[in-house]
Amino acid sequence: MPTTPSGAPARRRTLLIVVAVALVLALVIGARLSRSEPRGAPAASTAASFVSASGATRWSTPPPSGLTATPALSGSASPLVPPAAATAAVAAAEKATGARMGLSMAPVGGPATATVPWTAGIMTGGPAWSTIKLPIVLANLHAGTATGTESTVRAAITRSDNQAAETLTRRLGDDAAAARAVDAELARHHDTRTRAATTSDRPDFSVLGQTMWSLPDQTVFMASMACTADAAPLRTLMGQVTSDQSWGLGTLHGSLFKGGWGPGIDGRYLVRQTGVITVGKSQYAVSMEAVASDGSFSAGTAALDRLAASLPGVARKMPAGTCG
Template sequence: MSTDSRLILGLVLGVAAALSACTIPTDADVPKNETVTESVSAPSEATPAEPVPLDGAGPLAGFAALSKTLDGTVGITLVPVGGGQSLAAGDWHSGVAWSTIKVPLSIAALGEAGKTGAVDGNQLTAISRAITMSDNESAEVLWSELGDPTSAAAKVESVLATSGDVSTTVESQVLRPEFSAFGQTQWSLNDQAQFAATLPCRTDAAEVLDFMGDVSPDQHWGLGVIPEARFKGGWGPDQDGGYLVRQFGIITSGTGQLAVAIAAKPNSGTFSDGTAMLDDIGTWIGTRAQELPIGGTCAPR
């Protein structure tokens, strides 16, 4: 199979049928608030289907050409809100979640608080800061309120499982001393997009989804260039210091809402080049959003 064909795997199917990085603060490009602590049918609990490869032409076929202009490895997965087949392209498929894991973590924290009564203002503030500012200290507070690390990881996994992601294992142990345990979770674009596609359908995610629509302006790269997008980003360095920058969220398409998960690993290894690559992808998606015949909808449950 040619490179171009591999880059556009699965995208035409929709035409036929749609911590943060706890960062090291020596990189001047990294936002200062990222510190070193680290109904449509209800979602099923089955493992999300892998994207179906299908060659051909369609409204997203140009992603192959776009990716050739980007100096690094990129990936994208699309899923209609309410559920549906994943459509994927690019050579990057899975890696460290970084701060994107703060979304299911925040939902788990809300659920835990709801067991004992109303969510208090301090907890809502922590959730708001974890989502809108990607504040690591706030996320660590939420994590600690879920119990010991093993229990906390299980509760976040339960949030994922409710959305059909039963293959992601939330990391409970600190693997790298300078970063949070949960931020080092391995999360694929496919599982992440499938999870995102259920968020508008979940009443327990409503507040978190609202916060995803109020992300700090300094983090409005990637999907943030698309008007009214709701999103959360994550970024951080690998063992060699090269940055992965990723993001997921909900945008509006021509036929409803669409979950999008994107990632970039720049050859330069810098955070700024990673966000610039996601800007190009976000702009590319945004200019075609209304043409995409792959949106969906669902009533909150």
């Protein structure tokens, strides 16, 4: 029968001991590594709870496909970097008021590809609220279902009267037909990204008012609307907004504007405006918004007052804008 060298059993025992020790060391090292985290790395649960509590996903992120405007800009594949003056202005207003804010501007006039706005601040858009009344009125003027001098149109723009806006909406048809008419006006003014809402999960508010409208896309629309002849009656009314709604852009002499505001699902108010300001011989389309730290409407308008005061200085760092 075969024989085994006398030292073999001892060597096998030694080898088994070495392997066992190596396995134990590997398990210990692996356990320690699994318990460690890179320094400064936030816990996933903390980040998730912050987004939920702040409401940032509703007001400050690009809207979801099919319901809202996409983050890409009309006439451009990517947004421009805001001038340093704009970034500083928004940061100063946020620091002074504690609000979360966003600002977008562009010179008026020029082809769609030349009117590419930048956006500064943490916020980039949200529900249009009453700013959607601008394309609603334009759609009626274009269809011949309203005139710029009638009381219904005046009330919808100068007083932001909701019943007047509902009357104008119904002249365009049902919700789907009204949305198509609004989409056509947006596209005619170079905002080809935004899609007017046809349904809403918030029955207490108007369907079209829940259209998600990004700040840069709204600025594209405004930069065009500032110069089109058929929008002249609307621009006239935008210069006659009542004093109680003349906050933000309304504090600047000669500005044309329309505001919108409403509560988010957490009850905090989004306050926004879009319009045109004149600085020297140039005009600039502006869209801006705020959510105050306490979520109130009054604190939101105060934050926009603060930001508006800086806009002429920001505009002077931009190319000139003129119609024609």
